[in-house]
Amino acid sequence: MTERRTLYPSPEPYETGMLDVGDGHSLYWERVGTPGAKPAVFLHGGPGGGISEGQRGQWNPELYDILLFEQRGCGRSTPFASLENNTTQHLIADIEKLREMCGHEKWQVFGGSWGSTLSLAYSQAHPERATEIILRGIFFGDQYEYDWLFKKGASEIYPDEFMKFLAVLPEDGRDDPITAFHHILTGDDEDKKLEAARAWARWEGVTVTLLPSEETLAHFDDPHQAIAMARIENHYMRHNCFLDEGQLLANVDRIRHIPGVIVQGRHDSCTPPRSAWELKQAWPEVELNIVPDGGHLYSEPGILDGLIRATDHFAGKDR
Template sequence: MSERRTFYPPIEPFESGHLDVGDGHSLYWERCGTKGAKPVVFLHGGPGGGIGPDHRRQFDPDLYDILLFEQRGCGRSTPFASLDDNTTWHLVADIEKLREMCGHEQWMVFGGSWGSTLSLAYAETHPERVTELVLRGIFLASQSEYDWLFRYGASEIYPEEWERFLAPLPEDGRDDPVTAYRAILTGEDRDAKLEAAKAWSRWEAATVTLLPQPAVMEEFTEPEHALAVARIENHYFKHDCWLEDGQLLRDIGKIRHIPGIIVQGRHDSCTPPSAAWALKKAWPEVELNIVDDGSHLFNEPGVLDGLIRATDRFAGKSAL
């Protein structure tokens, strides 16, 4: 097997700013790489996550014009951790506003975890605007996936972390953690809200790595990060991400003509491979790469190798 690919060298944005998308929301965005090169939009995970310097490094900066942004309520976008006018369909509309801002007729869409969900929702809404799709850690927002993460499934793999996750909740709320957490995360008690946010985000951190990574746990439980992730994720999951159960698979016919590559960790306990397999069955033309020693995060060696090979291929580079 050839040597695994890793990050391109660090780069800085050549442009950045905030875009007023209405409803009182202003989105932080940045463009990196080469202006006028192959356009791509990067969709981060969560919902409630953000962007960092390493996200830029999954693309050859000489060949890509990379637009990264932080979704409503996330990171440097304002208002911080806001749930108002914050739905999947608001985000789909925001992506179109960003495309128009950049002056692109079409672009490649790259998203992992929740970003894969949003990528599919955007592509199925605006298939004429998408040239290719690169997806990681597939999440289809199905009831079985919610149940895996918040009822029975991941709890069997991480029983000690599951108990930590349930600890902030009243006994009578533990059969429906998403609803019980919502009451706390939207409440007025700031201390209880922060405790709940850290517990919610810690549970996610436990499920996203193949082996324990203290740095990931520290990042996920940092108060500002935890508050945005917990509030926005809970808000989306409580509302089924504003998607009908099975909707993304039902509407896959709208995008089957678009070239696509999926990179999926075999041991992903956050978004298990069953969703990627279901997507592949509905979309036979997509290339599915299951990484046998991979979990959920984009920067794990095998997952990162698959993602960079995908972006290189769609930029016309020969395989190494």
């Protein structure tokens, strides 16, 4: 069996900054790798997540010039956890502003989970700007995916944790958790807001791990992370990610000419393989790798192996 690839040493950014994208928002960004090498952009998950040092290591830094940034309201971007002027369409426009800032004509588009949603939406809006598309944990923002996460699906795998998730809601709101959480997360009671944010973020932390991980749960339980993740993710899901039902599959013909790779965990409880499989049926040219011992996180050995083999391949390095 071929040895699995692991992260490249995470390089320090050679440049960082804040970009004013209008509407009162400024985005934190960093560039790593080799200036003038093959361009790539990293679209993080959530919505409401951010970037980390480890994520920089998914590319060979000698062969790539990578831009990583934190989306509106996320991480070091300001204003923190803001829902105003924060939609998928705003983020697509932001990516174009960042591309122009970097001076790239085209770049590799790389995203996992919500980042896969945004990668597809951006590439379909601007197919002339994507040299390749690398996706992990496909999420379309369609109704069956919300039902899986917040009604019946993941709740069947983690019934104990789902009970904890619902426990912070009034009983009459538990049939529609997205709406019930919205009322609390946008309310005035700061204690209840933090309690709800931690419950939302913990549910996320549970479903993204293949095996129990106290480190992952601790990350999601951090108040700063939990508030941004819960508020922004709930905001997007309440508005169906600002996409029409079935939109990303319906528009896949716009990107079929672009080389692509999908890395999907067989046992992903957050974004199950159904969506990746449907995308492959609509986009026969894409390479679909279903990792037999994989869940959702990029850092799992089989998932990481597939991602790094993809970035190495597109940089001209043998797999």
